[in-house]
Amino acid sequence: MTTIHFFDANPQSEAAIRQITAKPLSGQELAFHAGPAEALPDAVIISPFVTSRITAELIEAMPNLKLIACRSTGYDNVDLKAAAKHGVSVCNVPSYGENTVAEYAFGLILTLTRKIPQAIDQLKAGNTSHEALQGTDLMGKTLGILGAGRIGCQMAKIAGGFGMKIVAYDTFTDSKRAEQYGFTYLPLDDVLATADVLSVHVPNIPETKHLLNARTLATVKPSAVIVNTARGEVIDARALIDALSGGRLAGAALDVFEGEKLASIDAELDQLRAKEVDHLVLQHSLEISVLQKLPNVILTNHNAFNTAEAVGRINQTTVENIAAFLAGTPQNEVKAS
Numbered sequence: 001m002t003t004i005h006f007f008d009a010n011p012q013s014e015a016a017i018r019q020i021t022a023k024p025l026s027g028q029e030l031a032f033h034a035g036p037a038e039a040l041p042d043a044v045i046i047s048p049f050v051t052s053r054i055t056a057e058l059i060e061a062m063p064n065l066k067l068i069a070c071r072s073t074g075y076d077n078v079d080l081k082a083a084a085k086h087g088v089s090v091c092n093v094p095s096y097g098e099n100t101v102a103e104y105a106f107g108l109i110l111t112l113t114r115k116i117p118q119a120i121d122q123l124k125a126g127n128t129s130h131e132a133l134q135g136t137d138l139m140g141k142t143l144g145i146l147g148a149g150r151i152g153c154q155m156a157k158i159a160g161g162f163g164m165k166i167v168a169y170d171t172f173t174d175s176k177r178a179e180q181y182g183f184t185y186l187p188l189d190d191v192l193a194t195a196d197v198l199s200v201h202v203p204n205i206p207e208t209k210h211l212l213n214a215r216t217l218a219t220v221k222p223s224a225v226i227v228n229t230a231r232g233e234v235i236d237a238r239a240l241i242d243a244l245s246g247g248r249l250a251g252a253a254l255d256v257f258e259g260e261k262l263a264s265i266d267a268e269l270d271q272l273r274a275k276e277v278d279h280l281v282l283q284h285s286l287e288i289s290v291l292q293k294l295p296n297v298i299l300t301n302h303n304a305f306n307t308a309e310a311v312g313r314i315n316q317t318t319v320e321n322i323a324a325f326l327a328g329t330p331q332n333e334v335k336a337s
Helices: 013-021 056-060 081-086 097-115 114-126 150-161 176-179 188-194 237-245 265-273 279-292 307-324
Strands: 001-007 029-032 045-047 067-069 090-091 142-146 164-170 196-199 227-230 251-254 297-299
Touching: 001 013, 013 029, 013 307, 056 081, 067 307, 081 090, 097 114, 097 150, 097 176, 097 196, 097 227, 097 251, 097 297, 142 150, 142 188, 150 164, 150 176, 164 188, 227 265, 237 251, 237 279, 265 279, 279 297
Parallel strands: 001 029, 001 045, 045 067, 067 090, 142 164, 142 196, 196 227, 227 251, 251 297
Antiparallel strands: none
16 A cells, blocks of 8 residues: 655645545555645655655655655646656646636736726725726737746737737747637747736746846836746746836736745744744845735735635545556646756
């Protein structure tokens, strides 16, 4: 019997996974851990969420480890080279919620451009004035999509319904896809210069780290807004803050941002109690604090994936991945490039 360890698991996800595993993983023992992944010397199979960091040190501390079953599409939280070195397979959930994330991203666009949080807060305070609440239409505006994969294409589909023009940047172009979803490929700088709304959907890989930085942000219209539901590392937070506070960017809605784990009160308390705080940790903590205070910024907590339907698909595929591995027919494997 193999014990399968699920990390970052709340009671709701535990109940759902236990129900799914009744047949495909019958005979296996399941262990659920509320916290992030930790070294378990006897562990053979672990299943982390994106909130766990599976480092080389952690992999080395689990000499019996054979499979890391990510409950996510992204796997930048796993050291793939270390996994390969130690003969550990890594699999992911390649598709679970293109529409789910795209719907959330568009919700953020509307929330930002129509000043919905301010309207709610103002009315709660008894103020019925409209002067500070004037927003902007989306019809006729240009949506710039960074990353025209599954989620990016769903964004284009939704934007078409709003009467928007759509341009996209991607290192891989597909003319049939562009025709199907009604967008035009342009070079990165042209997308940035053209877009009234920028929506980020690229993976976190070395080539995309700080794709939006001081130089690239300088090409964006001052009237434009940015929405990021991909990975925080794609945007240089300091450069973004400079643009937002300097009037060179109208607004930003971020479901992900650099150092996002530091936004919790527990993380802040840990920093206060620490004898020494890493410079980068302190920098990200300050950036988050400033972003939270800027009036033209909306922050949410990596929540774009979070619908009952999408989480159900994540759990289902994860269980299928584990069952396939145990049967000797691994699926959805990812490897270091």
